[in-house]
Every structure is written in structure tokens, then in C-alpha cells.
Amino acid sequence: MARRCRHRELVPLAALISKELKGEKIERPCVRFGSAAQSRKGEDYFLVKTDCQRVHGNPNSTFSVFAVFDGHNGNAAAIFTRENLLSHVLGAIPRGISRDEWLQALPRALVAGFVKTDKEFQSRGETSGTTATFVIVDGWTITVASVGDSRCILDSQGGVVSLLTVDHRLEENAEERERVKASGGEVGRLSIVGGAEIGPLRCWPGGLCLSRSIGDMDVGEFIVPVPYVKQVKLSSAGGRLIIASDGIWDALPSEMAAKSCRGLPAELAAVQVVKEALRTRGLKDDTTCIVVDVIPPDNLVVTPPSSPKKMSKFKSFFRRRSRDSASKLTKKLSSVGIVEEIFEEGSAMLSERLGNESSSSVHTSAGLFMCAICQMDLAPSEGISVHAGSIFSTSSKPWEGPFLCASCRNKKDAMEGKRPSGFKGL
Ligand SMILES: [Zn+2]
Numbered sequence: 001m002a003r004r005c006r007h008r009e010l011v012p013l014a015a016l017i018s019k020e021l022k023g024e025k026i027e028r029p030c031v032r033f034g035s036a037a038q039s040r041k042g043e044d045y046f047l048v049k050t051d052c053q054r055v056h057g058n059p060n061s062t063f064s065v066f067a068v069f070d071g072h073n074g075n076a077a078a079i080f081t082r083e084n085l086l087s088h089v090l091g092a093i094p095r096g097i098s099r100d101e102w103l104q105a106l107p108r109a110l111v112a113g114f115v116k117t118d119k120e121f122q123s124r125g126e127t128s129g130t131t132a133t134f135v136i137v138d139g140w141t142i143t144v145a146s147v148g149d150s151r152c153i154l155d156s157q158g159g160v161v162s163l164l165t166v167d168h169r170l171e172e173n174a175e176e177r178e179r180v181k182a183s184g185g186e187v188g189r190l191s192i193v194g195g196a197e198i199g200p201l202r203c204w205p206g207g208l209c210l211s212r213s214i215g216d217m218d219v220g221e222f223i224v225p226v227p228y229v230k231q232v233k234l235s236s237a238g239g240r241l242i243i244a245s246d247g248i249w250d251a252l253p254s255e256m257a258a259k260s261c262r263g264l265p266a267e268l269a270a271v272q273v274v275k276e277a278l279r280t281r282g283l284k285d286d287t288t289c290i291v292v293d294v295i296p297p298d299n300l301v302v303t304p305p306s307s308p309k310k311m312s313k314f315k316s317f318f319r320r321r322s323r324d325s326a327s328k329l330t331k332k333l334s335s336v337g338i339v340e341e342i343f344e345e346g347s348a349m350l351s352e353r354l355g356n357e358s359s360s361s362v363h364t365s366a367g368l369f370m371c372a373i374c375q376m377d378l379a380p381s382e383g384i385s386v387h388a389g390s391i392f393s394t395s396s397k398p399w400e401g402p403f404l405c406a407s408c409r410n411k412k413d414a415m416e417g418k419r420p421s422g423f424k425g426l
Helices: 013-021 076-091 099-122 174-182 254-260 266-281 328-337 350-354 406-415
Strands: 030-038 044-053 062-072 132-138 141-147 151-156 160-163 186-191 197-204 228-233 239-244 287-295 340-345
Touching: 030 044, 030 062, 030 266, 044 076, 044 287, 062 076, 062 239, 062 287, 076 099, 076 132, 099 132, 099 141, 099 228, 099 340, 099 350, 099 406, 132 151, 132 239, 132 287, 141 151, 151 254, 160 254, 174 186, 239 254, 239 266, 254 266, 266 287, 350 406
Parallel strands: none
Antiparallel strands: 030 287, 044 062, 062 132, 132 141, 141 228, 151 160, 151 239, 186 197, 228 340, 239 287
């Protein structure tokens, strides 16, 4: 269970702002959580781990992981992913780097970890698949990686609800439909006798409604495990995350889920959200919910800003970290008042997600001769740049890393529709 945080003393937001401006260190937040689930098919799994350490043996480097896995066509992929995804992600982060570098390395490591987990699971020859919504909480920084339609929402101080994931459902994601079609898949509804079409949009072969997942070796390789990743930094007022499978989201819009549990401690909040979903829709699907409160540390409670503004669009709520000459003062103020958006990328193309070795600041020496996905050692002659084109196309940077082993390179080509069959072969 999470540590207790007692609310003793109220500190006005203005005091915190001035504290930050004076350069005083605001302590690490307190993380409290609760979970609740109702099973129908037994294919939902979740992971809670609050004692991870960036630096082994250093309790000051502790971070937490929360994840939901909603399996389909069996539970094997969900179980395998729960058991392996975290270590595959951590295994892709260079050693001996600072906290800032570690946070910067996370988006790439998440992509590598997701793809490696998918590859490993498929090599077992089992046919099930799973969504994965994987959340890392380190201090006030939240990093979310997700494939499928298990969402993570953020209810920040001030009552603004925002989505930290995108839904990889063919029905709702036009961009993903285009990608799947461009990679050789077909998108359409199920046809019944007489030609009538029913149900949500699915991809063929396979008939899956999702455009991204882990596992699913019996559908086309264009159903990729490359996650959408978003990294934000909460203000020192904190916020609440709600991570849940579609059993919740098919019953409750994000706003309603957030509202239904406001004011409750995390443990009760998770139970309340599940209860609310069941009340609305009944138990039609596995329903899993984790509520995570990232709040100011012991005896420090921030009074929320008065009269929160409602924003019609989620996007407008975020302030991107400015790379221009904005003064430090403005930057600090913005990071206290609203959530700071640090990173966001959803492309399914590995060459875009793994970046250039030369442009990534973190220690490249170790990575040069290591596969960027499976972390296998490569002989100098063996690695193929992630940027190298096929024999039919020329790439601008075929000599730059990161590099992939032959097997991971094969997978990359298949995901992008460059392998003739388009099926997941082994
Ligand atoms: Zn590899």
C-alpha cells in the first residue's frame, strides 16, 4: 500500500510559486494509489510497482510504475507483458546517467521495450494480444506509453481533465486507418449474409478493432506495438491519474470518470469509478481501474487556484516547454500554474521514434554496437542503421545509428509493410 500523506497545513499557491522562483527545492511528491477491478472474461491485468529505483540501492532515486493490460483472444499476451515489459524498458536505458538524462531517455526506451516485448511474445507462437498503458511516475514527471484503447487521464488541480493517451481504435482514429491501409492491411466492418456490415471497423486479415497492440501474431504486422508516448510535468499542486481498461471508458467519458471520484482518497476513488461504470453499463467487459494521486509531500497541501478555467480542447491546456528565448521567470511561473508538456510522439515509424544516435544527447558509446530494440550486442559489421532504406529506396542517413540487429530490422520492415506477405511470420 502507498505511504500515508497527512494533510496538516495549507500553503497558498503563491507561496509555492515564490518558493520555486527563489530556487528552493520543492520536495518530491507523495504518491498514493488504489485499484479496483471486475472481471468478466479474465483478460484484464494490471501492474503496480512503487519501489523501482533508477540507481540500484539508492532510495532517493525511487520511481513508481502503474500499468493496465487488457488482453484479447486469451490472457497469455497480457500476462507476458505484465511480467516482461518493465524490465525490457529499463534494459533499454543507458546506465550511469543523471535523472534528467534518464527522463529524457525514457520515450525511446519505452518504444524499444514495447517492441521487444511484442517480438518475444510472438516468438512463443501464441495467438493472443493485449493493450498496454504503462505509466512511470518520477517526482512530478509523468511518462505514459500506450498501445490499444486503455486510457490514462489526468485530473489536475483546478479541475481540468486531459487525456494522456490516444485511442488506437480503427473506428475512431483516421490517421491509424490510413497507416494500416498504406502498410498493406484492409479496414472494414464484418459482413454478414446479405452483405450487411455490422460492428466497429476492423483490420483484415485478423479482424482486430485495434490498430496497435502487443502480440496478435495472427493479424497483420501493421498492427504495431510502437506506443504513443507523452511526458508531462505536473505543477507542485499535483494531480490525479486514472488508468483504466475500456470497460470503464466505454461506460464513462473521461470527465465523468474524473468527477465521479473527486474528493475521495485514491483507494476509494478506484472502487468508485468501477462502481460508476457498472451502474451505467453493467458488467459487459473486464473493467480495471487504477487511481494514482501525485500530491505535495507530508504536511504540505496546496490550495487549488480559484475559479478554474474550463478549456474546450485538451491541447490548449498544455504549455509546451519553450525552446526559444522566453525568460526563465515566465517558464517557472508556467510550470507552477499549469501542466508542462515535455514530450509527445505517436508515430508508428521506428526511424522516427528511435532518433539519431548523433542527436540524442545520452551516452552513445555503449549503444553504437548494440541493437536499439533487443539490446543484443552487434559485431561492427552486423548492425543495420534504423535509417537504412530497403534496396528500392535510398535513405538520407543510412550510416547513422541507432542500429538494429537483422531480426529487429526484419520486424521493422514488416511493420512498415515492406515485407511482401504482410503477415507476422516467425
Ligand atoms: Zn534486435
